[in-house]
Amino acid sequence: MTTPVVIIGTGLAGYTTARELRKHDRETPLVLITSDDGRSYSKPQLSTGYRKGKTADALAMADAAAMETALDARILTGSTVETIDVERRTLGVSGESLTYGRLVLALGAAPVPLPLDGDGADRAYRVNDLQQYADFRRAADPAQRVLIVGGGLVGCEFANDLADAGKAVVQVFPEAQPLARLAPERAGAALKQALGEIGVEVRTGLTVERVDTDGDGYRARLSDGTRVQADVVLVAAGLAPRTRLATAAGLEVDRGIVVDRYLRTSAEGVYALGDCAQVEGHVFQYVPPLTAAARALGPTLAGEETAVVYPAMPVMVKTSCCQVVCWPPAPGTSGEWHYDGEASALRGEFRDADGRLRGFVLTGKRMRERMELTERLPPVIAG
Ligand SMILES: Cc1cc2nc3c(=O)[nH]c(=O)nc-3n(C[C@H](O)[C@H](O)[C@H](O)COP(=O)(O)OP(=O)(O)OC[C@H]3O[C@@H](n4cnc5c(N)ncnc54)[C@H](O)[C@@H]3O)c2cc1C
Known part of the structure; x- marks a missing residue:
């Protein structure tokens, strides 16, 4: 029997690759493995869903069983891949060994840890998947005051979303303007002004040093010594490609898992794309690049080697x-x-x-x- 194509990850990169493969090949057995519950959803909606009243269930487009049928695949949910043996072409997953013919790493990226002191620091929320969104929503519902740590795309979108939903939002970040790594100063200043006009208190040039519990809420101390009271704290301070598994397997890793324009890693038969990958030197953590990569990888996995093309993707x-x-x-x-x-x-x-x-x-x-x-x-x- 043909050994399966195995995809680790059922985020947009994993599921888009599976769909693209199935456009070219309905025969090869396909297995997807995920640590989460395998629901298909569009991650960009997590930072605009609150004011629309969208629950995590409402944002889920299909569960794992429906995706198995749609993709003619087996999907292992709640299963974390612990090891990859690239010589034997096997994976260690939940104590079992699984053989692959070709392997796709679509592992995503994980929140960068923030050095926060205080007994409330561990209770700050991160929203990088559907479950975390559900947990955050539950905490945000009764909250009046929300502290958001981070001034990038995700932090600004949440600030906008929660302020529109009637929350008192304080947004704190070390840069002089929002979107500092993405957009020039003038655009950041325009966004800062607009956030201020909808009631967000944008505090630039500051870090949050500690978060302590205070009654039912939190008290944060900022680097200028001032304090912010909040009912809930959300950290949106960047994501780093998940590379640990690849490093342990001996794959070449730099800022992300290194791949060429065919999405090939340094190991034969192993590919990577999405937030975990560094494609010809580029680490992009957003949707259009992973879609372009999946469109190339689908036919490649079906036996027709196809190079990725990246146009400019604003x-x-x-x-x-x-x-x-x-x-x-x-x-x-x-x-x-x-x-x-x-x-x-x-x-x-x-x-x-x-x-x-x-x-x-x-x-x-x-x-x-x-x-x-x-x-x-x-x-x-x-x-
Ligand atoms: C709040 C938010 C808003 C965003 N908004 C936009 C936007 O407007 N436009 C845009 O283009 N991009 C946006 N992005 C970025 C975009 O959503 C991501 O680039 C994209 O979703 C990443 O998909 P992925 O499949 O690479 O990773 P993920 O969605 O993180 O998927 C990773 C998968 O790997 C699995 N996994 C990881 N390790 C293991 C393991 N060891 N074993 C088994 N499974 C494992 C996980 O369970 C998960 O299924 C946003 C991101 C966030 C967080």
Whole structure:
């Protein structure tokens, strides 16, 4: 009997790869393994679901049994892969050994630990999967005051979502502006202003040093010595690719699991994509790159080697108070930002010394100019 294709992970990367494989190959046995319950959901909706009253169950599009039928696959839920033996092509999972023909690592990324002191630090929430979203919602429902730690895309989306739902939100982060690693200063300033206008208290240039329990809630101490009272604390301080399993198996790992444009790791027959992977030097933790990777990997697993193509894939920040879409220039690109308009109608173009477009940002009313700018950008990985 043919040895199966095994995919570890049933997030968007795992399930999209399985669907793409099935478009090309209905025969090869397919097994998916996940530590969670295997429900299919769209993770970007976790940071915009609260004000819409969406429970975790409402966000789940299909359970593992329905996905088994749709994909003609076996799905092992609540099963954590502990080891990979790339010589024998076996996995150690829940004390059993499982043989694979080809293996796909779609392990995602895990919240970066934050050095927080205090007896309430361990009770701060992170929302990186459906279960964590359910737990957070339960805590947020009775809460009046929410402290959000982090000023990136996820922290800003939650701040917007919870403020819209009527919560008093304080958002704290060390950078001078929101979205500091994604968008230029002017766009961050526009978002900061818009968050302020919907009632978010945005406190920049500060870290949270400790979180202590205080009655039914929490008291946080910030780096300037001030204190914030909150009923619930949410940390959104970044995610790091899950690489431990790959490192232990002897695969090449850098910032993520290293793969080439065919999504091949350093071990024969083992592939990686999604938030855990570093594809030709690029670690992207959002949906369009994993979709592009899955579209290439599906036919590759079916025997037709296909290289991934990455066009420029602008990132949309889903903050309704001031929408932002941006494509930051690659690190080290020399050039300058040129602006037109301001605040919620801003267009910024980052042009290099030859006047070529290398990045852009749009806010609010200028969002409709997105396609025109995207088409002018060079691809990240050309075909
Ligand atoms: C709140 C939030 C909002 C976002 N919004 C956007 C957005 O608007 N637009 C956008 O493009 N991107 C957004 N992103 C990013 C995007 O959602 C992710 O890039 C994408 O979902 C990652 O999918 P993945 O399959 O790689 O990882 P995950 O969804 O993390 O899946 C990882 C899977 O691996 C399994 N797993 C891990 N280790 C093991 C193991 N050892 N054994 C068994 N199973 C294991 C897990 O159980 C899980 O099933 C957002 C992310 C968050 C957290």
